[in-house]
Amino acid sequence: MDINQHNRFKNATQKDKAKYMRLALKEAQKAALINEVPVGAVIVKDGKVIARGHNIKEQKKNSMYHAEIVALQKACKKIGDWRLNDCDIFVTLEPCPMCAGALINARIGNIFFGAYDDRAGCCGTLYDLPGDTRFNHRPNVEGGILQDKCGEILVEYFKQKRREIKEQKQKNKED
Amino acid sequence: MDINQHNRFKNATQKDKAKYMRLALKEAQKAALINEVPVGAVIVKDGKVIARGHNIKEQKKNSMYHAEIVALQKACKKIGDWRLNDCDIFVTLEPCPMCAGALINARIGNIFFGAYDDRAGCCGTLYDLPGDTRFNHRPNVEGGILQDKCGEILVEYFKQKRREIKEQKQKNKED
Numbered sequence: 001m002d003i004n005q006h007n008r009f010k011n012a013t014q015k016d017k018a019k020y021m022r023l024a025l026k027e028a029q030k031a032a033l034i035n036e037v038p039v040g041a042v043i044v045k046d047g048k049v050i051a052r053g054h055n056i057k058e059q060k061k062n063s064m065y066h067a068e069i070v071a072l073q074k075a076c077k078k079i080g081d082w083r084l085n086d087c088d089i090f091v092t093l094e095p096c097p098m099c100a101g102a103l104i105n106a107r108i109g110n111i112f113f114g115a116y117d118d119r120a121g122c123c124g125t126l127y128d129l130p131g132d133t134r135f136n137h138r139p140n141v142e143g144g145i146l147q148d149k150c151g152e153i154l155v156e157y158f159k160q161k162r163r164e165i166k167e168q169k170q171k172n173k174e175d
Numbered sequence: 176m177d178i179n180q181h182n183r184f185k186n187a188t189q190k191d192k193a194k195y196m197r198l199a200l201k202e203a204q205k206a207a208l209i210n211e212v213p214v215g216a217v218i219v220k221d222g223k224v225i226a227r228g229h230n231i232k233e234q235k236k237n238s239m240y241h242a243e244i245v246a247l248q249k250a251c252k253k254i255g256d257w258r259l260n261d262c263d264i265f266v267t268l269e270p271c272p273m274c275a276g277a278l279i280n281a282r283i284g285n286i287f288f289g290a291y292d293d294r295a296g297c298c299g300t301l302y303d304l305p306g307d308t309r310f311n312h313r314p315n316v317e318g319g320i321l322q323d324k325c326g327e328i329l330v331e332y333f334k335q336k337r338r339e340i341k342e343q344k345q346k347n348k349e350d
Contacts, residue, residue, distance in 0.1 A: 063257040063280040064247065072239065082238040097304050098276030101297070105238040105273055119309070122276070126309055127302070129272050134294070134301055 008088065009110055014145070017112055020044055020090040021146045024114070027054040027067060028092045028153050034059060038153045041067040041091035043075040043084070043108075050087065051075035067091060068099040072106055084108045092150040094121035094143060100129040107137045114150025116143055183263065184285055189320070192287055195219055195265040196321045199289070202229040202242060203267045203328050209234060213328045216242040216266040218250040218259070218283075225262065226250035242266055243274040247281055259283045267325040269296035269318060275304040282312045289325025291318055 009017065020042055027040025031054035043051040053070025057063050068091050076082055088110035095103060095113065100122040103111055111123055111130060122129045123141045130139045184192065195217055202215025206229035218226040228245025232238050243266050251257055263285040270278060270288065275297040278286055286298055286305060297304045298316045305314045 057257060060251075061255055061257050062248065062251040063282075064244065064251075064277055066280075069239065073237065076235075076237040076239075080236055082232060082236050096276055096280065097272055097297075097310075098274075098280055101271055101273030101276050102239055105241075105271065107238075119311070122272075126307070132301070135272075136294070 009112075009142075017090070017142075017145050020049070021092070021112065021114055021150070023049060023052070024067075024090045024092050025146065025149060025153065027052050028150070031055045031067070032153065032157055038157050039067040039091065039093045041071040041089055043071045043087050043089050045075075045079075045087045050078050064098070066096065066099050067093075068095055069102060072102055076106070082106060088112065090145070092146075093117055093154065094123050094125055096120040097122045097127070097129065100127075103139055104130055104135050104137050108139050110140045110142070112145050113141075113143045114146050115154065116147070184287075184315075184317075192265070192317075192320050195224070196267070196287065196289055196325070198224060198227070199242075199265045199267050200321065200324060200328065202227050203325070206230045206242070207328065207332055213332050214242040214266065214268045216246040216264055218246045218262050218264050220250075220254075220262045225253050239273070241271065241274050242268075243270055244277060247277055251281070257281060263287065265320070267321075268292055268329065269298050269300055271295040272297045272302070272304065275302075278314055279305055279310050279312050283314050285315045285317070287320050288316075288318045289321050290329065291322070 023042045024040045028038040032038035036055045036058055040054045042049045051071045051074035053067045055067045056065045075084055075087060084106045087108055089108055090112045092114040094117040116125050118125060124143055130141050198217045199215045203213040207213035211230045211233055215229045217224045226246045226249035228242045230242045231240045250259055250262060259281045262283055264283055265287045267289040269292040291300050299318055305316050
């Protein structure tokens with residue numbers, strides 16, 4: 001593990017990190033607009049956003065299309081390599097086992113996430129997969145960046161979903 | 176969790192399971208032929224193979240293209256749904272965190288694997304992710320099917336790789 005790679009953000013302020021997380025949030029909003037669970041991600045290399053992605057699982061009818069995976073696919077294409085050591089990801093929700101594993105396999109440098117995920121989070125909550133020294137690669141992890149904003153968009157989405165289901169049930173009763 | 180779905184193979188003999196694992200091994204051989212780590216997978220629904228895949232990570236320059244992921248992508252396309260409850264996977268090597276996570280997310284019924292993986296196996300060796308009751312879905316797992324054959328092809332591949340590296344070093348010395 002090259003320590004320097006992972007320390008790209010060592011001296012970065014929360015303001016620097018928030019800048020990229022806001023772009024990930026923009027991606028999450030795109031997901032909400034198409035009725036997908038609003039999670040967004042951007043991948044950054046040398047201070048530039050090289051890939052963006054949002055959850056498109058329902059649209060693609062494929063549970064692999066989480067925001068992180070969509071962004072990873074684009075980043076690999078852009079760089080022309082599966083090794084993303086020089087890249088960092090900003091994602092609005094703590095990665096699940098699939099995404100945490102994909103980020104380890106891709107040898108990403110840093111994982112910055114927003115909201116913690118009690119149900120499937122594998123970057124500290126249920127497991128700390130990126131911190132496991134038995135794997136080939138150990139990305140750094142920092143959670144809680146713009147945590148409230150990243151969480152709110154999810155809470156609002158599920159609230160709206162429940163409202164729609166309730167209205168539909170009411171309508172079915174009336175018909 | 177629908178118990179019946181997971182019990183599709185309850186009364187199956189090792190011979191039945193070996194039949195599908197041999198098809199996964201054929202996929203692994205295809206990977207070896209193109210100089211990829213030889214891992215193969217097939218996805219089975221109603222007794223029929225609906226998707227096949229082998230590791231094409233180097234070819235695709237993308238670390239996501241493990242055998243399981245390639246097969247999952249094809250299965251989702253074929254079925255037109257991200258839910259694969261009625262499907263089972265046969266894969267020659269124990270799934271890594273990414274693949275185990277992807278199989279949980281896809282709600283696959285049974286995971287049958289061949290060789291155990293001390294370095295990254297997450298279906299019993301390093302972790303038992305599919306057995307974790309905190310996730311939304313719990314696939315059944317059975318490892319060790321045609322274990323020797325599934326392991327041998329990997330051992331042979333890495334032996335050959337080391338031989339090539341040694342020969343190259345020798346050649347560089349002579350030049």
